[in-house]
Amino acid sequence: MIRSVPRSRLFDGVYLAYLVVFFVYLAMPLLVTAVFAFNDSPFPSLPWQGFTLDWYLADGSEGRTGLFHDSGLLSALWVSAKIAVWVTLVSVALGCVNAVLFERLQFRGKEFLYLLMLLPLVIPGVILGVSILVFYSGTANEVSRLWGIELDMFRPGMTLVVMGQVTFITTLATLVIAARLRKFDPQLEEAALNLGATPLVAWFTVTLPWLMPSIVGAAAMAFLMSFENFNTTVMLTGSDTPLTVALFNRLREGSTPVLNAVALFLMVVSALLALFTLRQKRSE
Amino acid sequence: MKSSAGRLSLWLLLTPFVLWIVLLVLVPHLQMLRVSFQVRESWDTIAWGVQQYQNFFIESYYWRTFVRTGVMSLFTTFLTLLIAFPIAWYIAKMARGRSKGILFMACLIPFWASELVRTYGWMILLRESGLFSSWLQALGWVDGPVEMLYNDVAVIIGLVYNGLLFMVVPLVTTLDGMDENLVEAGYDLGGGHATVLREIVVPWAMPGIVSGCIVVFMLTLGSYLTPVLMGGKDSAWFTEQIFTQFITRFNWEQGAALGVLLLVLSSVMVWLGLTLSGQSLRKVMG
Amino acid sequence: MATESDLSCTGLIRRFGNNAAVDHISLDVPAGTFFSILGPSGCGKTTLLRLLAGFDKPDEGDIHIRGQRMNDVPPNRRPVNMVFQHLALFPTMSVGDNIGYGLKRRKVAIVERRKRIAGVLEQVGLPGLEHRNPQELSGGQRQRVALARCLVLEPTLLLLDEPLGALDLKLREQMKIELKHLQKQFGTTFVYITHDQSEAMVMSDQVAVMKDGRFDQVAPPEELYREPATPFVAGFVGDNNRLAGEVVSVMDNLAEIRLDDGELVRGRVVSAGLQRGARAELYIRPESLVFTDEGLNRGFSSMQAKVRTTLFDGANSRVEADKSGQPVYARLPQDGSAPKLMANSAVRLAWDPMLARVFGADKP
Numbered sequence: 013m014i015r016s017v018p019r020s021r022l023f024d025g026v027y028l029a030y031l032v033v034f035f036v037y038l039a040m041p042l043l044v045t046a047v048f049a050f051n052d053s054p055f056p057s058l059p060w061q062g063f064t065l066d067w068y069l070a071d072g073s074e075g076r077t078g079l080f081h082d083s084g085l086l087s088a089l090w091v092s093a094k095i096a097v098w099v100t101l102v103s104v105a106l107g108c109v110n111a112v113l114f115e116r117l118q119f120r121g122k123e124f125l126y127l128l129m130l131l132p133l134v135i136p137g138v139i140l141g142v143s144i145l146v147f148y149s150g151t152a153n154e155v156s157r158l159w160g161i162e163l164d165m166f167r168p169g170m171t172l173v174v175m176g177q178v179t180f181i182t183t184l185a186t187l188v189i190a191a192r193l194r195k196f197d198p199q200l201e202e203a204a205l206n207l208g209a210t211p212l213v214a215w216f217t218v219t220l221p222w223l224m225p226s227i228v229g230a231a232a233m234a235f236l237m238s239f240e241n242f243n244t245t246v247m248l249t250g251s252d253t254p255l256t257v258a259l260f261n262r263l264r265e266g267s268t269p270v271l272n273a274v275a276l277f278l279m280v281v282s283a284l285l286a287l288f289t290l291r292q293k294r295s296e
Numbered sequence: 297m298k299s300s301a302g303r304l305s306l307w308l309l310l311t312p313f314v315l316w317i318v319l320l321v322l323v324p325h326l327q328m329l330r331v332s333f334q335v336r337e338s339w340d341t342i343a344w345g346v347q348q349y350q351n352f353f354i355e356s357y358y359w360r361t362f363v364r365t366g367v368m369s370l371f372t373t374f375l376t377l378l379i380a381f382p383i384a385w386y387i388a389k390m391a392r393g394r395s396k397g398i399l400f401m402a403c404l405i406p407f408w409a410s411e412l413v414r415t416y417g418w419m420i421l422l423r424e425s426g427l428f429s430s431w432l433q434a435l436g437w438v439d440g441p442v443e444m445l446y447n448d449v450a451v452i453i454g455l456v457y458n459g460l461l462f463m464v465v466p467l468v469t470t471l472d473g474m475d476e477n478l479v480e481a482g483y484d485l486g487g488g489h490a491t492v493l494r495e496i497v498v499p500w501a502m503p504g505i506v507s508g509c510i511v512v513f514m515l516t517l518g519s520y521l522t523p524v525l526m527g528g529k530d531s532a533w534f535t536e537q538i539f540t541q542f543i544t545r546f547n548w549e550q551g552a553a554l555g556v557l558l559l560v561l562s563s564v565m566v567w568l569g570l571t572l573s574g575q576s577l578r579k580v581m582g
Numbered sequence: 583m584a585t586e587s588d589l590s591c592t593g594l595i596r597r598f599g600n601n602a603a604v605d606h607i608s609l610d611v612p613a614g615t616f617f618s619i620l621g622p623s624g625c626g627k628t629t630l631l632r633l634l635a636g637f638d639k640p641d642e643g644d645i646h647i648r649g650q651r652m653n654d655v656p657p658n659r660r661p662v663n664m665v666f667q668h669l670a671l672f673p674t675m676s677v678g679d680n681i682g683y684g685l686k687r688r689k690v691a692i693v694e695r696r697k698r699i700a701g702v703l704e705q706v707g708l709p710g711l712e713h714r715n716p717q718e719l720s721g722g723q724r725q726r727v728a729l730a731r732c733l734v735l736e737p738t739l740l741l742l743d744e745p746l747g748a749l750d751l752k753l754r755e756q757m758k759i760e761l762k763h764l765q766k767q768f769g770t771t772f773v774y775i776t777h778d779q780s781e782a783m784v785m786s787d788q789v790a791v792m793k794d795g796r797f798d799q800v801a802p803p804e805e806l807y808r809e810p811a812t813p814f815v816a817g818f819v820g821d822n823n824r825l826a827g828e829v830v831s832v833m834d835n836l837a838e839i840r841l842d843d844g845e846l847v848r849g850r851v852v853s854a855g856l857q858r859g860a861r862a863e864l865y866i867r868p869e870s871l872v873f874t875d876e877g878l879n880r881g882f883s884s885m886q887a888k889v890r891t892t893l894f895d896g897a898n899s900r901v902e903a904d905k906s907g908q909p910v911y912a913r914l915p916q917d918g919s920a921p922k923l924m925a926n927s928a929v930r931l932a933w934d935p936m937l938a939r940v941f942g943a944d945k946p
Contacts, residue, residue: 035402038402038405042406042409042417044421110312112309117309127577128317129317131317132321134562134577135559136514136562138520138558139518143555145542146328147323147324147327150327150548179320200670203664203666203670204672206663206664207732208684214658217683218672239410240411240412243518243519243535246539247542256410256412263525267416267419272416272420275412275413275417278413283408286408
């Protein structure tokens with residue numbers, strides 16, 4: 013059923029209709045979420061009451077508190093951003109090291125270690141969170157009980173969330189960077205040595221610039237994945253809740269258009285990040 | 297060049313990897329396995345036993361949810377494959393030039409929003425006061441508000457929606473690499489649509505199909521938000537039970553046991569998928 | 583070793599397992615010359631080049647460049663630059679940055695660097711292309727950038743690893759001549775490896791023919807062609823006909839050989855100590871064969887063959903004839919002097935015995 017194989021017009025019509033339905037299905041939930049961020053009504057549902065920016069800007073004086081005045085959501089946003097920055101830094105750094113390890117070096121047991129590297133991808137996120145909680149928080153409890161030493165960093169909180177997210181985001185970063193490194197011609201490094209560069213200088217002036225687009229791409233992906241993660245995060249979070257968990261708690265209390273406002277805000281940030289990485293890829 | 301320098305760089309690069317995989321993956325999971333066999337007799341005495349696993353089999357609520365989660369995840373995966381394949385085929389083989397890139401990007405757009413936002417969107421559409429209900433009333437097809445949320449169909453709609461991207465991308469990638477002459481040769485040698493699809497296209501796309509199915513199955517099995525927010529009272533998801541044990545009841549031993557069971561289920565399914573299709577994890581994921 | 587030689591190697595050996603890719607190689611390249619290493623793929627020429635560049639270390643033997651021992655000098659400290667087979671231009675840098683890379687490593691100030699980049703681009707015929715991306719250039723231009731990147735550093739020795747292999751035929755012909763001119767212009771010593779004999783012959787002052795890790799012969803191109811020292815060189819450099827037979831007599835450097843079909847032919851002896859009754863091979867070039875009986879009275883040797891077909895290729899046209907089952911090629915002059923030849927007709931091929939070379943065939 014490729015272009016060169018003749019088809020009936022009915023088939024073409026049905027296929028086209030299917031495509032349209034599919035993309036409507038994809039777009040609709042996001043579209044309504046975005047639209048109701050501007051509905052001048054206390055509930056995100058029909059009828060349409062007119063356009064308002066209250067759900068972003070209202071300062072609470074008329075019974076409405078917009079996103080930019082909602083200290084709970086804003087601090088959750090800040091927590092999420094901090095977590096995402098740490099996760100991005102750690103997992104991209106680990107990803108670079110792993111990529112070089114698996115693409116450029118030969119050693120015994122490499123195949124086995126590569127499978128271990130892929131492992132976090134086939135473990136459900138909830139389980140990743142649970143296992144880290146059980147081990148680190150459990151260890152902190154034991155240490156406290158036996159010796160009275162408090163290991164607060166291993167209690168549920170930001171550190172554990174970062175650790176939990178790094179577990180699987182590192183694998184993804186490794187795959188992205190390794191794919192690019194695989195296309196690198198090692199002769200370029202030899203050429204650099206031949207032109208007088210030391211191995212270290214050759215790495216920084218030739219190999220690293222080559223990897224840069226994938227590193228930027230991996231970083232953007234890591235940031236998004238971290239920011240949006242719920243399953244692993246919810247198991248490990250402490251008193252300082254990140255945004256997805258805060259939103260979830262709000263949602264259980266009942267939906268208000270402020271949630272739509274946050275959702276739209278997140279979509280715009282993600283879209284900008286995605287466009288940024290696309291531009292990076294273009295300029296490659 | 298020099299073997300000593302080679303060894304040094306190997307160790308330098310191996311250390312972060314080992315720390316990551318041991319401290320964040322292996323040790324925590326082994327500890328979870330250990331805890332699942334602990335029986336707490338009083339606040340500071342611990343015995344070993346399989347009590348948590350017995351609970352799982354005795355308490356029908358546990359294993360019923362377990363089976364239900366597995367079956368529904370399989371069904372969702374299959375449905376996602378069916379829905380995604382024609383789309384991936386169109387993008388890879390029918391669309392040309394700009395429209396190809398645009399359609400592919402359009403498939404990715406929903407994933408600029410987190411699972412929570414996507415689920416929230418579906419809630420606005422499906423609930424009693426939601427858009428579909430209002431539209432049906434406006435059209436005069438129903439008399440009062442209709443509740444379309446909080447049932448299994450809603451859950452599956454949401455789960456399929458979450459999985460689509462992870463099915464479309466690997467399918468497009470493998471189908472893109474397929475030489476169209478293969479299909480033309482298939483027809484040229486007298487094959488019909490069904491034969492060509494079964495004997496040429498599907499075998500070629502197998503790595504993509506397996507990779508997509510594994511990822512979608514994993515995501516679905518481990519998903520939490522969609523079943524919790526869109527499911528009804530009796531459509532519990534297994535991750536919910538793990539969550540309840542850990543967060544609400546503080547029963548870590550039981551939670552760990554349920555976690556191990558979920559991990560076993562997902563590993564067995566991934567292994568089965570790879571074995572039955574004759575693929576390897578490295579080829580499918582790496 | 584002569585003091586003015588830029589590169590001299592003695593007894594170089596590089597083994598991989600039990601197999602010596604470079605096997606007792608000694609060579610001496612005088613300053614300012616174009617030296618080629620010619621050999622079929624797998625003969626060890628790339629390994630030899632990597633030893634010279636420092637990417638690999640010899641198991642035995644020494645490498646001296648301008649009298650300095652290089653064995654323990656890392657590649658980035660050797661006064662040697664290399665044009666890689668696939669050029670290895672840095673894709674993340676502009677043409678100017680590619681050429682300036684080595685200068686930057688030597689901490690040449692930016693103003694000076696710019697001047698020298700512009701200068702060398704001018705010399706290779708690409709003025710003003712500093713800001714272009716290497717990927718935007720044509721094959722020939724990229725070639726010149728790769729060359730400029732090395733030449734700007736004024737190396738003692740420039741190594742070239744089959745750099746013309748990726749070009750199409752026409753461009754290759756053009757670049758051959760250009761490379762030779764550039765070498766003369768810069769006066770740099772070139773060590774060029776190739777499997778293409780025409781490249782080696784056209785450009786080089788000296789050619790080393792390499793086989794199984796050893797040099798069979800090192801000589802100027804003309805000598806290599808006219809006086810091959812081994813059967814391998816005779817067969818590998820230029821087209822050649824090989825006739826096998828048994829030595830009947832040796833006299834004044836001329837051997838008479840009975841071919842397998844009984845005919846007697848003569849040629850100049852190369853292998854020392856060729857005995858009566860030994861197996862031998864006679865090599866005679868297609869252009870040395872003439873279609874005539876008349877040559878006989880000038881002391882020519884001749885043989886009978888059967889025409890199979892004629893292969894028209896302009897100035898390079900040949901006749902393919904059959905000599906007891908073996909193909910024999912003879913040049914077919916296009917100046918009207920050649921007789922009309924019909925397929926399956928008998929033809930008499932004659933040659934000056936001094937132009938034929940006889941090797942003992944005892945060694946396989």
